[in-house]
Amino acid sequence: MVTPKHSLTSIASVAFDALYIAAGEDSVKELLMADNKPHVLNFINEAYKHCKAIYFGEGSEPLYMNSNISLKKHIDPAIVSWEDETPDNKFIDAIAQHRVWYLELERNTQD
8 A cells, every 4th residue: 555645736737747647547537537537637738838747647538638638730749648658768768868858849830
C-alpha cells in the first residue's frame, strides 16, 4: 500500500520533473469527475507549459483530449502516449533530457 504525500490540490506540477498518467479507464473516469476535472486538467496543463515530459498510459485518451496538449500542432518528443511504439523508453529519454526548452513558445501558444 502506498500513502500519497500530496494531492492535486495540495501541490503544483512544477514540483515534479515529469508526469506519468497511469493506465486505467476507471482511474480516468474518477479524474474527470466534476469535482476533480478542473484540478487534474490544471495540473496536466501546467506541467505541459513548463516543458515537462508527460506520459499518457493506455486508456487515458480522455485526459489527453481534454487537456491543452491535444491542441498542439508540433511534434513533441516529451509527450508520450499509448500510441507510441516503445513508450517506456521514450518517456525515460524525455525525462533524461530534463525539459524541452526549445518548445517553450509552442507549448505556451494555443494558436
